[in-house]
Amino acid sequence: MDIFFSLLQFVPSIWRYIRRWWSFTRPAGNILGPMIDNKKVLRIFIKDFYVHNNTLEEPKLISQEGDVFQFNPNIDKVFAEVEVQGVSLLGNLLGQIGKREKIKIMKMSEGYSLWDTDFFILGAQALKCREFYELMDNCGYSMDEHRITDRDFNQTIEREELYGYGLIIKAEKDGVGNDKKKYGILLGGFGTLGTEAAVYYFCKNIALIEKHVGKHCFSLIVRARIHSGAQSVKMIKEYPLKIYDGTDRICPNCGNRLRKEQKIYSKGLRRNDPIVESDISSKSIKDIYSRPVSASGYGFATKSTNIKQHLSKVPEVALINIKFICDDCGYIDER
Numbered sequence: 001m002d003i004f005f006s007l008l009q010f011v012p013s014i015w016r017y018i019r020r021w022w023s024f025t026r027p028a029g030n031i032l033g034p035m036i037d038n039k040k041v042l043r044i045f046i047k048d049f050y051v052h053n054n055t056l057e058e059p060k061l062i063s064q065e066g067d068v069f070q071f072n073p074n075i076d077k078v079f080a081e082v083e084v085q086g087v088s089l090l091g092n093l094l095g096q097i098g099k100r101e102k103i104k105i106m107k108m109s110e111g112y113s114l115w116d117t118d119f120f121i122l123g124a125q126a127l128k129c130r131e132f133y134e135l136m137d138n139c140g141y142s143m144d145e146h147r148i149t150d151r152d153f154n155q156t157i158e159r160e161e162l163y164g165y166g167l168i169i170k171a172e173k174d175g176v177g178n179d180k181k182k183y184g185i186l187l188g189g190f191g192t193l194g195t196e197a198a199v200y201y202f203c204k205n206i207a208l209i210e211k212h213v214g215k216h217c218f219s220l221i222v223r224a225r226i227h228s229g230a231q232s233v234k235m236i237k238e239y240p241l242k243i244y245d246g247t248d249r250i251c252p253n254c255g256n257r258l259r260k261e262q263k264i265y266s267k268g269l270r271r272n273d274p275i276v277e278s279d280i281s282s283k284s285i286k287d288i289y290s291r292p293v294s295a296s297g298y299g300f301a302t303k304s305t306n307i308k309q310h311l312s313k314v315p316e317v318a319l320i321n322i323k324f325i326c327d328d329c330g331y332i333d334e335r
C-alpha cells in the first residue's frame with residue numbers, strides 16, 4: 001500500500017510532462033525537424049562588427065559601468081546587443097527541446113560560404129541573408145535595406161511608420177551529392193527592433209506557428225510598435241502566412257527536375273463564389289488579399305494547391321496554383 005501511495009505522488013508530474021510534451025516539445029520538434037538532432041551540427045549565424053585599429057596606443061572601444069568609463073584595446077570583433085539577446089533566447093528554446101550539443105555560433109564575416117549544415121540566421125539585410133533568399137527554396141518574402149518584397153507576387157510590402165517589421169522564414173536547400181536536405185531559419189528584420197521582434201515571436205510562439213504550418217517550410221511577417229518594443233510583436237493579417245508543401249518534382253518519364261510555373265487565383269473566397277483567375281500584373285497584392293470571406297472560406301486549403309496561404313481568423317486568402325512542367329517531354333504535374 002505504501003508503494004502505491006508513493007507512486008501516486010508522481011502522477012501530477014507525469015501529467016505535467018505529457019501536457020508540456022504535447023503543447024510545446026512536439027510542435028517545436030515538428031518545426032525544427034532534423035535541426036535538433038544532437039548528432040548534427042547546427043550553426044547560428046550572427047553579424048559581427050570589426051573594430052579597426054583598436055590598439056593600446058589608440059583604443060577605440062569604451063565600456064561603461066555606472067559612471068566609470070574604460071578603454072578596451074586589442075578587441076577587434078564585437079556583437080550587437082540584439083544579436084546576443086537573440087542567441088540567448090534561441091539557445092534557451094533549443095535546450096528546452098533537447099538540442100544541447102553541436103550548436104555553433106558563427107560570425108557572418110567568416111561564415112558567408114557555409115551552407116552544408118542546418119542553420120539559423122539572425123538578421124535580414126546582411127549579405128548572407130540576401131544569399132539566403134536566392135539560394136534557399138521556399139522563401140516567400142525577402143528584405144533589403146529599402147523594402148520587404150513578396151517574392152511570389154513580386155510586390156513591395158507596404159510598411160507603416162511607427163512599426164518595426166520582422167521576417168520569420170523556414171526554407172530548405174537540396175543537399176549536395178549524398179548530403180541530405182538542409183534547413184535554414186531566418187529571423188530578422190528592419191533594424192534592431194525588427195530582428196528582436198522576429199526572434200521573440202519565433203521563440204515564444206513556436207507552438208502556435210506549428211499549428212498552422214506543421215512540418216512545412218513557411219514565411220511570415222511580424223511587426224512590433226516602435227514605442228512598445230519587441231514584446232508587442234504581432235503577426236500582421238494584411239500579408240499572409242505562406243506555407244510551402246514541397247518543391248521537389250521529378251519527371252516520371254525523364255527524371256529531370258521539373259520547371260515550376262505559378263498562377264495566382266483568388267478562389268472560393270465565399271462558399272459559392274466562382275473560381276476567379278486573377279491577373280496579378282493588373283492587380284495590387286492588397287486587392288487580392290483584402291477580399292471578404294466567410295468562415296466557410298477556409299475550405300480553400302485543398303490538396304490541389306501547392307502553396308496554401310492563410311492565417312487563423314484572418315480572411316485574406318490567395319492561392320498560388322503551381323504547375324510543374326518537363327521541358328523535354330512535355331509532362332505536366334498540375335496540383
Ligand SMILES: [Zn+2]
Nearest residue numbers: 251254326329
Ligand atoms: Zn520529361
